[in-house]
Amino acid sequence: DGGITQSPKYLFRKEGQNVTLSCEQNLNHDAMYWYRQDPGQGLRLIYYSQIVNDFQKGDIAEGYSVSREKKESFPLTVTSAQKNPTAFYLCASSPEAGTGVGYTFGSGTRLTVV
Amino acid sequence: DAKTTQPPSMDCAEGRAANLPCNHSTISGNEYVYWYRQIHSQGPQYIIHGLKNNETNEMASLIITEDRKSSTLILPHATLRDTAVYYCIVLGAQKLVFGQGTRLTINP
Numbered sequence: 001d002g003g004i005t006q007s008p009k010y011l012f013r014k015e016g017q018n019v020t021l022s023c024e025q026n027l028n029h030d031a032m033y034w035y036r037q038d039p040g041q042g043l044r045l046i047y048y049s050q051i052v053n054d055f056q057k058g059d060i061a062e063g064y065s066v067s068r069e070k071k072e073s074f075p076l077t078v079t080s081a082q083k084n085p086t087a088f089y090l091c092a093s094s095p096e097a098g099t100g101v102g103y104t105f106g107s108g109t110r111l112t113v114v
Numbered sequence: 115d116a117k118t119t120q121p122p123s124m125d126c127a128e129g130r131a132a133n134l135p136c137n138h139s140t141i142s143g144n145e146y147v148y149w150y151r152q153i154h155s156q157g158p159q160y161i162i163h164g165l166k167n168n169e170t171n172e173m174a175s176l177i178i179t180e181d182r183k184s185s186t187l188i189l190p191h192a193t194l195r196d197t198a199v200y201y202c203i204v205l206g207a208q209k210l211v212f213g214q215g216t217r218l219t220i221n222p
Contacts, residue, residue, distance in 0.1 A: 004157075033209060042201065043158070043212040058209070090157050100148035100205045105157020 003027065006091050006106035013085075013113050021076045021109045023091035029104070031097040032074035036060060037088045037108075046089075049074055050097040078111065085113045118202045123217040132189040134216050136202030139183040146205055147178060149187050151198040152215070158201065161187065192220045 004025045013019045025032065031050050035043040045058030049068040063082025068074055074093075078085045091106045119137040126132040138147060146165050150158040162169055162176045164185070169176045175188040189196055201215040 031209075035212070042199075042214045045209060045211060048209050059211075088155070092157065097209065098205075100146060100203060100210050101160065101163055103150070103158070103160060103210060105159075108155070108157060 004091055004093055004104055004106035006089075006109050008109060009107065011109055011111045013111070015113055016080045018080060019078050019085075019111065021078070021089055021091075021111070023074045023076065023106060024072055025074075025093045025104070026072060027093055027095075027104060028071070029093035029095050029102075030071070031094045032068065033092040033094075033103075034058075034064070034066065034074070034076045035090045035092065037090060043090060046076065048097070085111060087111060118204055118213050120200075120202050120213065120216045122214065123219070125219050125221055126189075126192050128194060128220050128222050129191055132192040132196065132218060132220070134187040134189075134200050134202075134218060135184065136187070137184045138202070138204050141182055141204050143182075147176070147185050148203045148205065148210065149174070149176065150201045150203065150210075150212075151196075152201070153195075153198045158212070161200075192218075194220050194222065196220050 007022045033048040034046040037043050044060050046064050047066040049055035065077045089109045092103050094103045146163050148163040149161040152158040164176045178185045197220045199215040199217050201212050
């Protein structure tokens with residue numbers, strides 16, 4: 001079955017360490033996205049990519065970095081510069097940018113920094 | 115980006131119709147309205163979208179006012195499994211921008 005796989009589901013890290021969250025899709029979607037969600041809040045866009053080897057900052061990109069070397073993969077690195085990294089992170093993909101239909105979301109990674 | 119305004123929470127009795135309002139007074143003529151929902155600790159799920167005509171699918175109906183400044187999502191026969199946060203979104207600059215949404219609770 002096609003879908004998005006995020007791993008791991010839960011992740012614990014010490015403060016000051018960089019951590020990379022994995023996101024893989026086998027839907028042949030061109031566009032991919034990373035969102036952050038804090039308790040009781042809506043989703044906020046971190047980065048998005050419309051095509052391989054290209055990505056744009058979202059609303060809260062500071063302290064995060066991404067790469068898009070392959071169509072299927074869009075890993076997110078949470079760096080030590082991110083002041084409050086503990087959150088629920090969701091990856092999504094869509095067939096193409098510019099439409100709100102067909103977004104598929106992963107099951108998320110819950111990151112806790114201690 | 116066009117912004118949307120939704121009530122933070124609503125309740126509905128099981129079996130009744132749930133009507134979720136959304137204001138989007140700054141929407142442009144060619145911008146669609148999308149509805150997604152998020153069940154606790156899962157990724158959002160697409161429900162429906164529309165431009166200016168009313169739309170219906172197997173999940174819900176979408177009623178858009180003639181001036182397009184507001185819309186209503188209708189779940190015709192709400193079940194307990196419809197308890198979720200519902201997001202009304204106007205697509206902004208190539209990607210979905212989620213607001214706070216409406217937390218809908220279906221009561222038995």
